[in-house]
Amino acid sequence: MEISIEKIKPSSPTPHHLRIYNISLLDQMIPCIYVPLVLYFYGADNNDDRIQHLKESLSQTLATFYPFAGVIRDVLSADCSDQGLPFYVAKVKSQMKDFLQNPNFQFINKFFPHEYNIEKQPCPGDSIMLIQLNCFDCGGIAMSIMFAHSIAGMASVSTFLRCWAANARGLGFSQASPLLCAAQSSFPQNPSFPNKFMPFLNYHKYLSRGKFVIRRYVFDASALSFLKAQLSSSAASRVNVVTALVWKCFMEAVAEETSGEDEKPFLMTQAINLRKRAAPPFSEDSYGNMVWVPKIVCNSPQEKGLTDLVWEVKRGISNIDESETVVMGNVVTLLDSRDRGIEALAIFDQKYVAGFEKNDLIRNYARVNPSII
Template sequence: MISVERIKPSSPTPHHLRTYNISLLDQLMPCAYVTLVLYFFSDGDDNGNRVQHLKESLSQTLVTFYPFAGVIRDALSADCNDQGLPLYVIKVNAQMRDFLQNPNVELINKFFPGEYGECGRDKLPGPGDSTMLIQLNCFECGGISTSIVFCHSIADLVSISTFLRCWASYARGLEFDHVSPLICAAQSSFPQKPSLPETLVPFNNILKYSSPAKFVTRRYIFDASVLSILKAQLVSSSTGATPSRVDVVTAVIWKCFMEAVAEESAGKDPKPYVMAHAVNMRRRAAPPFLEDSFGNFVWTPVVVCNNPQEKKLTELVWEVKKGVANIDGKFVRRLGSDGLFEFLEGLRKEMPQQAKLLGITSWSNMGLCEVDFGWGKPVWLSGSVADNSESETVGNGNFVTLIDTSDGGIEACAIFDHKYVAEFEKNDHIRKYARVNPSVI
């Protein structure tokens, strides 16, 4: 480690903003840390100057994004008394190009900040913990990977993208280019409900399907040319509509996952399959919320399948799309209605008692690939990966993150129960359409 310090806002946070109350939508998110790493090439040995420049521009950014310079007070609020954002600077004795040519994904967790990294990716934030931590990993070649750890009950990834692009604009000296977020947008539209029962929090009802296992991380690349072919093959016969890249990859992965589980579980009592797909509600509300609205504007609809082997990919992709399309203006309005508890109870009762879960989230089209601190856009993005452990954990297993690639394709970073991986990768759809664990560059 080179250094660790708390970066404070360059101007004090006003007293009337020093308590940040989360919104109802924040309450509905898991109180957990979420991780993101951006990898930047940069030749030369002036990392010291770059790091200092990043510290100064981060301090400017925290004036606007003051909740990230605070700590968690309790389940419903954060103290924004300018305690400062923990920033770790680490020297990596390796060339970034060597790492990206043959990425050992098990090393990614080492890029995360101290108090998070020391406790592992299952650390849960509690009172007194930072709402965000950052680590700058400085490679011998001058490249830097910037890792972000943030509390999900404070913000979603769209908010993090806005934060990063604002920070990058300050780093480039472009004050006019930075986006000022609507910090109180979620609170004003969806005020918190302290009496909300834990049994009605949707994520709690989804996580009941999780079970301990030994998890491994695998990467599957769906190139742009492949996705174009798949999209053409999966056009709706009734409407002529074309599925999106994310729809297509989601359907392929879910189908192959279900078939792998069914093969491994042959002879056992069959369970329904549930796919939970995180959706950004900003664009789906009527009228829509602005993209720079801060906080959580996320819902995770579920799609249920009872007969994966009988379900054609053409059918599955449109069931996935329908599940996402149900999150519309009417749905968003019901979240802000007086009958919220009854609405959530109705959704809870629709969930199967037992099921095999696959979670999917998409980072596509969020602007993360546009972040530029002055030495170019990121060459790769990654999140947390499975711990390299022989012991069984619950964690975030059977979970897939979809990330844009530079050619317009999609990388699916999957954390799977190890016993499903062999069957999953033998599936004809994976063998035909995906590249497994390739070089990043």
């Protein structure tokens, strides 16, 4: 791929008193890693004009979201002296529809400014956010974003993207205005906080070694409605139901792979947004990692039905104030789909995938990596 790079700076200078951004106590508990994200846009007649417009609206947006134009200062702060956000443009010699019709998750790594590696930690002087536009021959664009997790959470990046989109459409900041100090004022950082209470700081020791694969499962809205009716779980959310289903199928796949060994309890964690759960609630535009990670334990996985697990998940989320923070090796991310269904993007140990996908619950209610378009 042909790649060019420039740094996009805020359209107006960041005031001197805002040039050091201190993270909150909740941010301290988050691993300092780069989080990857890819967005896809349909083709246009003139990508050069569109790219220039994106750069200009990004510059305007960075005037408000100034930490994203800065660099890591140390483990507790960012230097927001308008160093500029690295902005890459790459030419991809293929059609975007060919990729979307048969998504290849191994190829996605090529969309990022540098190959994504969970073991790569941002160091002092490294950019807080990097963006790359991958321009296909058809005019379509895959926009990849990498951001330092200890400086911003996914909710904050979503607010940033909404604001950027509003600026690109000429709508200004009416749709999104970040509250950059909300987490800092409510959860001030503690430099002397004991590391033993912050396992994410040493997250490397929790990483599983082996052959892991990325799998995508799509649960259509109709399938979820039917499943909830079968379970008499109308009070449970779609997320509760899909989480319990994936957990059950994974536990059964592990049990099959480890047949003959002593049964061990299973532990699941789920990141919960604290903004709406606080009293009084925080604004959805509050910046930072305002999340908690409750644990849910299943001591006898073979004896638990799907309905039991749905309520275990629901109860675990409601009891976040009594939870401890833990880390797991196998990860599933749930995303809303257009039809009110749910997509589950899973990173599983390869040896469990076959057993997981032959489970009747997966076969009956999910589609494995269907076309995105």
